[in-house]
Amino acid sequence: xxxxxxxxxxxxxxxxxxxxxxxxxxxxxxxxxxxxxxxxxxxxxxxxxxxxxxxxxxxxxxxxxxxxxxxxxxxxxxxxxxxxxxxxxxxxxxxxxxxxxxxxxxxxxxxxxxxxxxxxxxxxxxxxxxxxxxxxxxxxxxxxxxxxxxxxxxxxxxxxxxxxxxxxxxxxxxxxxxxxxxxxxxxxxxxxxxxxxxxxxxxxxxxxxxxxxx
Amino acid sequence: xxxxxxxxxxxxxxxxxxxxxxxxxxxxxxxxxxxxxxxxxxxxxxxxxxxxxxxxxxxxxxxxxxxxxxxxxxxxxxxxxxxxxxxxxxxxxxxxxxxxxxxxxxxxxxxxxxxxxxxxxxxxxxxxxxxxxxxxxxxxxxxxxxxxxxxxxxxxxxxxxxxxxxxxxxxxxxxxxxxxxxxxxxxxxxxxxxxxxxxxxxxxxxxxxxxxxxxxxxxxxxxxxxxxxxxxxxxxxxxxxxxxxxxxxxxxxxxxxx
Numbered sequence: 001x002x003x004x005x006x007x008x009x010x011x012x013x014x015x016x017x018x019x020x021x022x023x024x025x026x027x028x029x030x031x032x033x034x035x036x037x038x039x040x041x042x043x044x045x046x047x048x049x050x051x052x053x054x055x056x057x058x059x060x061x062x063x064x065x066x067x068x069x070x071x072x073x074x075x076x077x078x079x080x081x082x083x084x085x086x087x088x089x090x091x092x093x094x095x096x097x098x099x100x101x102x103x104x105x106x107x108x109x110x111x112x113x114x115x116x117x118x119x120x121x122x123x124x125x126x127x128x129x130x131x132x133x134x135x136x137x138x139x140x141x142x143x144x145x146x147x148x149x150x151x152x153x154x155x156x157x158x159x160x161x162x163x164x165x166x167x168x169x170x171x172x173x174x175x176x177x178x179x180x181x182x183x184x185x186x187x188x189x190x191x192x193x194x195x196x197x198x199x200x201x202x203x204x205x206x207x208x209x210x211x212x213x214x
Numbered sequence: 215x216x217x218x219x220x221x222x223x224x225x226x227x228x229x230x231x232x233x234x235x236x237x238x239x240x241x242x243x244x245x246x247x248x249x250x251x252x253x254x255x256x257x258x259x260x261x262x263x264x265x266x267x268x269x270x271x272x273x274x275x276x277x278x279x280x281x282x283x284x285x286x287x288x289x290x291x292x293x294x295x296x297x298x299x300x301x302x303x304x305x306x307x308x309x310x311x312x313x314x315x316x317x318x319x320x321x322x323x324x325x326x327x328x329x330x331x332x333x334x335x336x337x338x339x340x341x342x343x344x345x346x347x348x349x350x351x352x353x354x355x356x357x358x359x360x361x362x363x364x365x366x367x368x369x370x371x372x373x374x375x376x377x378x379x380x381x382x383x384x385x386x387x388x389x390x391x392x393x394x395x396x397x398x399x400x401x402x403x404x405x406x407x408x409x410x411x412x413x414x415x416x417x418x419x420x421x422x423x424x425x426x427x428x429x430x431x432x433x434x435x436x437x438x439x440x441x442x443x444x445x446x447x448x449x450x451x452x453x454x455x456x457x458x459x460x461x462x463x464x465x466x467x468x469x470x471x472x
Contacts, residue, residue: 199288
């Protein structure tokens with residue numbers, strides 16, 4: 001079945017790169033991409049992608065501004081089990097709460113909060129910007145099947161999702177201590193890094209996501 | 215661990231690359247999208263477009279360049295040159311840029327950096343600092359190093375960090391174009407005084423210069439134009455050299471996963 005990908009447009013930054021990477025990959029699989037701010041569009045999609053850049057509270061507010069979107073996400077992803085990918089702040093929004101500029105509720109799909117990265121080595125720079133390794137958990141996951149342990153992905157962030165259940169952390173990176181790189185459970189996966197900016201490693205990840213039928 | 219980034223920079227004038235890589239397999243060496251695609255294939259860690267277009271009408275072309283690049287290159291792209299208003303930033307990001315670099319506009323109006331960081335997130339705001347030695351310290355210059363501002367470069371960097379800059383792109387105007395190496399004292403002084411990443415720029419002529427910028431200058435990333443434009447060195451050669459000198463870089467291309 002060819003994938004129909006809905007990318008949620010809620011006014012958060014740059015959708016073009018994510019859309020182009022998903023278009024390229026879904027096109028190769030005979031599918032298509034719709035960039036949408038209509039909650040009703042999620043029901044006709046096979047895969048749902050929530051991107052996000054900037055600050056957690058701004059993204060949460062942006063999502064709330066689209067009438068019915070949070071409810072549609074809960075219905076399609078949480079209740080009906082449609083494959084979901086959160087990218088960067090879109091991944092962070094899967095958490096229970098975000099502690100950037102105050103305390104903001106997330107979608108509550110992954111147990112844990114979004115907290116500042118606190119490197120043990122004070123000379124390490126924040127934001128964590130650039131290419132860093134993905135250290136995969138020992139649990140096999142179909143979306144990570146093409147990713148080799150230690151492969152590099154592109155990160156740019158100052159906060160990360162500190163998950164309470166270690167089983168929901170699918171990969172970590174290291175920046176003066178473990179930093180959450182990929183979370184997931186059931187039909188949901190989220191990447192702190194930007195697959196759409198991670199050259200071949202990112203495109204392979206996207207391809208696996210679009211082939212995923214959890 | 216986080217790897218040191220190698221960032222090739224393309225100067226773009228009226229939508230055309232001024233000094234491009236001169237490779238035989240390029241159909242059109244002045245085409246910025248072709249040049250960007252080449253750097254993407256070579257495994258560059260990021261790409262920087264510096265728009266040097268003087269005329270207002272000509273400046274429209276950069277949006278198209280960025281948009282066409284984002285269809286082909288799935289790597290981080292920074293665009294600088296003439297970024298003056300939130301609308302400029304919004305259009306560049308919507309075209310497919312990941313970060314914008316703000317230079318003169320930050321000096322005219324430091325609030326602009328804060329507003330931009332609040333609106334678009336600090337991860338996409340790079341503040342470009344062109345610094346020159348004046349006596350025993352460094353000052354900010356504008357207009358390609360011709361106009362002095364009297365602002366101390368080190369305190370300016372800290373101020374920009376507190377205003378919301380996510381990174382600093384630091385160019386030595388004494389070294390730019392000389393191929394005699396980064397100004398290491400400048401680079402180290404600023405890199406050690408801020409907690410955000412500093413990208414060293416200006417003066418790269420050899421691969422050892424790249425190593426020095428990181429080991430002696432404490433830069434998080436190195437930006438170069440000429441050594442890559444003229445095909446003196448490839449990105450892969452630069453990475454191998456840095457790796458051998460003890461600087462951790464991302465292998466390029468990444469080893470095959472299948």
